[in-house]
Amino acid sequence: MFAPDLLKGSICVVTGAGTGLGRAAALELARGGAIVVGCGRREEPLAETVASIEDGGGTAVALELDIRESDAVNEVVDRVLADHGRIDTLVNNAGGQFALPAEYITPNGFRTVLELNVLGTWLMTHAVATKAMIPQGGGKILNVTLSPHDGFPGLVHSSAARAAVENMTKTLSVEWARFGIRLNALAAGHFDTDALATRYVPGVKEDALTRVPAGRWGTVEEWGWLVTYLASPAGDYFSGSVLTLDGARDVFGAGSYPPAGLLEAVEEAAIATRQHRNDIRFVTTGVDRK
Template sequence: MPYRSSLRAGSFDDRIVLVTGGGSGIGRCCAHELASLGATVVVLGRNAEKLQRVVGEIHDDGGRADSVVCDIRDEEQVRLAVVQTVERYGRIDLLVNNAGGQFPAPLEHINSKGWQTVLNTNLLGGFLVSRECYTQSMKPRKSGAIVNIIADMWQGMPGMGHSGAARAGMLNFTETAAAEWAGIRVNAVAPGWIASSGMDTYPEAAKPLIRSLPKHVPLGRIGNEAEVSAAIAFLLSEGASFINGTCLRVDGGAPNARRHYPLMPAEPAGGFDGFHRATTPDIFKS
């Protein structure tokens, strides 16, 4: 059973796409979708085993994929990873800045090391990869598109203030790059609560809260990886050729819910799940 994308077959024929954080979660799903649409996908991350597993999956499905091991927080590693990719494939047409991570903690319990680690992962790393793809490949060719994955950080992120600050910075970077890097489209996607492997990384104490999330979403459910990937693929596609410097929310309307207006109980709205290799996070299996 192949990936069932909402875009037409061959939408990314002959395109070279770099996907950071491509070894799991949304990055893995997006890599599969883009490969199914004809792209050669290079997944980048720190864990070689995870990257190779995704590359093997894509090859088994008849797609083209490769991997580069890199810590996006390290400027020289990023430069060399992009050099390696450009030398191997001649160029990078498209970039999905998906790598990220955080840990739950109130502001008063976050020390400077923890704060800086999350900012480096979610803000500095995205900037470094974008800059290198732009300077090494996109600027000389005057062509390319970048999608930065951020998060629902509007009205703050209580319990994850370090991530909220980094994601807000990434949105501003997106808007600035869209203006400075003329000819290169730079957009963002902000996933809300998504059922991906990342849900299983949170501590036991957070699980009751995670399981309660659907009741806070107007659509009555949380999203899945394919729904986020569909938004990313669209923004990279020729159909989005005049969309630049914007952010597409994929959150079921959760930021629009208000305490003074209780959500009406209803059957969860149907979703789109085209990812043939998707797995349900353990937290939602029981």
């Protein structure tokens, strides 16, 4: 899609680079000539991303990182600067959630999603800005969020978190414009990734496609193209924006809720979980399963 030397010499940090949209972004940035630093919590998928980039003639390194840990974030940013001298683009892709009706979400589950998506994004953004981009006189930060924006039934915790990140992005685009830092949020619709097939209960994936006017899933390559475009000089005047890539999903709206079969699947999973816990207690302690 792009000239092979479009990002030559650029240093791009991508969190959550081991799978899904993070991997797609890392691969396309590397195809454009960038040196990619892929970060994530799991070593094996990161290694696979690096291997794919190197097989294509690109350059990449993998660094294990939990973005919720402030000390670890600072150590990774310091290492990137020690090795490469600068950071031109940060892609805050790491995040996560689980689809569940709001009445089933525990305080700990809600807190975990906010810490990962909001706190983690803030820690990476602040460290990269203060340690790299402000001293070097500029840079780009791309924060991944979700579409649709006007409510996302079944993902109330993630909806709250992503709205916070978008507001953070807009606020910082004003505060840090004087340093030459440009920040944008990229709202992803439904893409054909492994997570879509494996992390959600039956019925959610099938229902989601009925809400995409384009009538298909997005491809991970399309996501990588958007990220690379914004990281390139063509994206230099973008700042403070929320760019939505979703096949008109956001315009369509939330639709009716819940999807067919969702509540039944959740109850079955809850029963199975309780039975599993009872089995473990029986085996380890001899407590009667009843």
